[in-house]
Amino acid sequence: FIFQRIGLSGEGTDAVVILEKTPFQEEKIPDLLKKPMNAELQMHNDIYCTFYLSPPPELSEIKATVVYPATEKHIQKYLRQEVHLIRETWEDYKNITLPFIHSQSFSIQWVYNILEKKAETDRIVHENPDPSNGFVLVPDLKWNQNQLEDLYLIALVHRRDIKSLRDLTAEHLPLLRNVLQEGKEAIVKRFGVPSSQLRIYLHYQPSYYHLHVHFTALGYDAPGSSVERAHLLADVIDNLAMDSMYYQKRALTFPLRADEPLFKKFQEAGRL
Known part of the structure; x- marks a missing residue:
């Protein structure tokens, strides 16, 4: 996940925002491969290829969890x-x-x-x-x-x-x-x-x-x-x-x- 420490409304209060890529659902994979999307080749070696794909919005949901107002304990929890x-x-x-x-x-x-x-x-x-x-x-x-x-x-x-x-x-x-x-x-x-x-x-x-x-x-x-x-x-x-x-x-x-x-x-x- 990704987290951000942010101040809200200039009030000096903090929030923790956690952004997570939701898992693929197996039944959506055919749609993911059929629909047009950007594909950037990253590596090609013999039979192995790696691409970065940009799926359409309906197949690229991100879950956002917000903790607000966040205490110092909450913020520290998500720091490495x-x-x-x-x-x-x-x-x-x-x-x-x-x-x-x-x-x-x-x-x-x-x-x-x-x-x-x-x-x-x-x-x-x-x-x-x-x-x-x-x-x-x-x-x-x-x-x-x-x-x-x-x-x-x-x-x-x-x-x-x-x-x-x-x-x-x-x-x-x-x-x-x-x-x-x-x-x-x-x-x-x-x-x-x-x-x-x-x-x-x-x-x-x-x-x-x-x-x-x-x-x-x-x-x-x-x-x-x-x-x-x-x-x-x-x-x-x-x-x-x-x-x-x-x-x-x-x-x-x-x-x-x-x-x-x-x-x-x-x-x-x-x-x-």
């Missing part, structure tokens, strides 16, 4: 930075990460807007309204819903007292099992994608501190689906079933960018 792996013990979490979370004012009003039906009501794919063990399933903003190859949905739990993987115990197993089972059923019913072709996982660290679960197409290399950040929901359920305090005992590894405040907290504590 060095990335480091952190190995966080439970003591690190209590002494470094948790105090940092409490000291920050992370706004998740957009999550509450969805849960309270103040926004995106037309996008809800499935809801279990139970206040303790229920959730809302909605398409992620990264998915334009035009093709299944990059399917991406998010399950937002109704409970507001679970920040992340670190808070989970066996008490939460009914909730997690509901998300896993009902989420899979809703996706196969709405989109026809079987559970065997889904990657269902949680992030640690999450990008926002309200428990949520990612559902992505297995063949899609989704951002954050790498081994150092993604924890399969089925594995999380099994771990908690074996030991209620599993995520209060074990060390967790996650990536942090060098410009992130939490990275600096680990540096100051001598943990890097």
